[in-house]
Amino acid sequence: xxxxxxxxxxxxxxxxxANDLAxxxxxxxxxxxxxxxxxxxxxxxxxxxxxxxxxxxxxxxEDGRRRLQSLVDDAVDVRIDRVTDIDTDAQQLRYHEAxxxxxxxxxxxATGSTLAPEEIPGLAEAGHDYYSEEGxxxxxxxxxxxxxxxxxxxxxxxxxxxxxAPLEFVFMADDWFRERGLREDVDITYTYPxxxxxxxxxxxxxxxxxxxxxxxxxxxxxxAESVDPASETITSMEGTDLDYDLLVTIPPHRGxxxxxxxxxxxxxxxxxxxxxxxxxxxENVYALGxxxxxxxxxxxxVAHYQAGVVGQRLASEIRGRPATATYDGKTLCFIETGxxxxxxxxxxxxxxxxxxxxSQKLHWSKLAYxxxxxxxxxxxx
Amino acid sequence: MSESQIEADETVDARGxxxxxxxxxxxxxxxxxxxxxxxxxxxxxxxxxTDVPEWAEEAGNELLAVEEREDHYEFYVExx
Numbered sequence: 223x224x225x226x227x228x229x230x231x232x233x234x235x236x237x238x239x240a241n242d243l244a245x246x247x248x249x250x251x252x253x254x255x256x257x258x259x260x261x262x263x264x265x266x267x268x269x270x271x272x273x274x275x276x277x278x279x280x281x282x283x284e285d286g287r288r289r290l291q292s293l294v295d296d297a298v299d300v301r302i303d304r305v306t307d308i309d310t311d312a313q314q315l316r317y318h319e320a321x322x323x324x325x326x327x328x329x330x331x332a333t334g335s336t337l338a339p340e341e342i343p344g345l346a347e348a349g350h351d352y353y354s355e356e357g358x359x360x361x362x363x364x365x366x367x368x369x370x371x372x373x374x375x376x377x378x379x380x381x382x383x384x385x386x387a388p389l390e391f392v393f394m395a396d397d398w399f400r401e402r403g404l405r406e407d408v409d410i411t412y413t414y415p416x417x418x419x420x421x422x423x424x425x426x427x428x429x430x431x432x433x434x435x436x437x438x439x440x441x442x443x444x445x446a447e448s449v450d451p452a453s454e455t456i457t458s459m460e461g462t463d464l465d466y467d468l469l470v471t472i473p474p475h476r477g478x479x480x481x482x483x484x485x486x487x488x489x490x491x492x493x494x495x496x497x498x499x500x501x502x503x504x505e506n507v508y509a510l511g512x513x514x515x516x517x518x519x520x521x522x523x524v525a526h527y528q529a530g531v532v533g534q535r536l537a538s539e540i541r542g543r544p545a546t547a548t549y550d551g552k553t554l555c556f557i558e559t560g561x562x563x564x565x566x567x568x569x570x571x572x573x574x575x576x577x578x579x580x581s582q583k584l585h586w587s588k589l590a591y592x593x594x595x596x597x598x599x600x601x602x603x
Numbered sequence: 604m605s606e607s608q609i610e611a612d613e614t615v616d617a618r619g620x621x622x623x624x625x626x627x628x629x630x631x632x633x634x635x636x637x638x639x640x641x642x643x644x645x646x647x648x649x650x651x652x653t654d655v656p657e658w659a660e661e662a663g664n665e666l667l668a669v670e671e672r673e674d675h676y677e678f679y680v681e682x683x
Contacts, residue, residue: 320609415630416623417657423622423650443661445630460633460662496619516623 225540228315230305231332232262232290234269235511235525236597239330241537241601242533244295247540249489251297260294261293261317263304267293268355271522274387274558276358277365278321278398282315289565291523292597292598294555308484309556310504328536331487331492331501332529335383335520339473342378349376349471351589352391355385364468365395370407371467375413376456378446383512385519389429390558396436397560401505410437411464413444413456423568425557428577432559446471459495460474475520477513491515494536495569497548499532508532518571523554526598556588564588609667609679611643612636619676622650624659633664633682639668640682647675657678 229236250256270517272286291300295524307316307323313539314323320374337353339346350364368575373395378386392412399405411421414435418426419433419440433440444458449469456464489491489551492509496516501507501580509515510532511525518524534547550570558564558589567575576585595603615632617625625646632642644655652669655678659666663683670677 333675379631382622416654417661418623421623443658445634445662447634459630517619517624 224254225327227256227258227328227536228326229260229330229332232260232267232332233332233511234522235529236332237267237293237599238526238601239510239529239533240298240334241295243527243536244297245601246533246537250540251512256263257299259299259302260307261301265289265302267599270383273352273358274390277352277361278368278394279362283359288596300521305480308480310484310507313506316556327506329507330532331513332382332511333478333513335475335512336478337473340474340475341449342446342448344451345471345473348449349453349473351471351473353472361470369404369494372409372465373468374411374456374464374466375470376444376446377472380415380522381449382472383520385421386555386557391470392438393559394561396438401561409439411439411476413440415442417442419559420448422575424574425577438589469573498535499528499549520550521553521554527552556584558588559587607631609641611662611679612640614643617647618645618647620648622648623654625651626654629655629680636682636683644678651670651676
């Protein structure tokens with residue numbers, strides 16, 4: 223009998239996992255004992271970190287796109303389709319393009335984050351973002367011609383993809399305007415929902431003095447309640463109004479509705495055991511990356527490391543052995559601190575981050591990794 | 604019923620969530636409810652003991668009570 227592993231989502235987590243399993247389970251795949259299906263609703267795999275550089279005119283959204291099929295081992299069935307229903311009791315799912323439900327033996331949900339700007343009145347109309355291809359291109363149109371006024375970067379909701387990216391954006395904008403002799407004409411304000419400038423206290427403690435030194439205004443305890451595009455004002459639940467000429471936000475994030483409909487967790491995030499990544503509410507279901515509600519950052523490195531754990535666990539289960547691999551919270555991030563300097567952090571559930579002194583070498587390391595990311599997606603790095 | 608005899612209208616169970624998850628979960632719930640609603644936040648994160656009172660004061664919401672349970676805290680917050 224063939225065992226079916228279905229991976230939903232062809233982002234970093236799903237793609238790395240598909241290639242990991244193709245390698246680990248090669249004998250079983252060759253013998254027809256296992257079938258691996260990777261489902262994605264877009265023929266392309268998208269590498270989102272590219273978007274940070276688009277508004278500054280340094281990268282194109284196309285730089286972050288490759289055909290999913292070209293990245294995945296031939297032993298994996300790539301299906302371009304949308305899953306419309308999951309029944310974890312019957313271990314079945316439905317595809318948009320198929321009439322009959324499909325059985326699965328193991329299901330992995332790696333559906334990632336979506337943006338929900340409509341949750342804040344006025345935000346979709348007035349706010350710009352660099353958390354989507356179209357958002358980063360629209361922001362580029364504004365930013366490249368922005369020479370004076372108030373630039374406000376507001377983190378509206380957490381969790382959001384790449385927790386370092388809001389800091390990176392204001393650090394890069396500060397440096398970029400300075401290099402062009404415009405910084406005195408541009409005021410930069412950074413808002414964050416809690417009393418620190420970042421969710422992680424160690425990163426917040428490191429970042430705040432850099433922001434102060436570089437005259438980046440800080441508004442903490444700022445939870446955007448509404449945006450008035452006519453008066454160009456953003457108002458917080460805490461009662462603070464900020465005027466802006468250019469508003470850049472990190473919009474609220476949600477997972478996909480399918481997950482809540484399947485009873486696997488709220489707001490599209492799957493409740494999981496944070497070590498085994500198994501769903502709390504169903505058997506033979508795993509989640510990874512942004513989709514897994516582990517409390518660690520929504521970052522590509524997390525999805526990458528979690529894919530290795532899920533790959534090992536699934537291979538053990540297929541072979542009838544106890545699954546022992548666990549995820550320890552490992553997270554790794556480069557943090558741009560300007561246009562030619564970056565820091566680096568590495569941490570896990572037990573060990574907090576300690577940001578490295580910013581250097582040009584780390585900046586080039588980040589850019590080099592972004593180029594070599596395609597090896598990660600292929601399961602080679 | 605809690606020792607404080609306060610009856611919550613909504614409960615947010617953020618036990619197990621890492622910082623700042625519990626506070627963000629509370630803020631998310633306060634966003635969704637009407638003024639006068641009492642929200643009960645359950646958190647086992649020590650940081651919540653300072654995060655929650657500071658935010659409640661900043662946002663003008665009233666922290667009605669904090670109860671210490673065996674393995675978590677209970678925060679009763681009324682939306683102003």
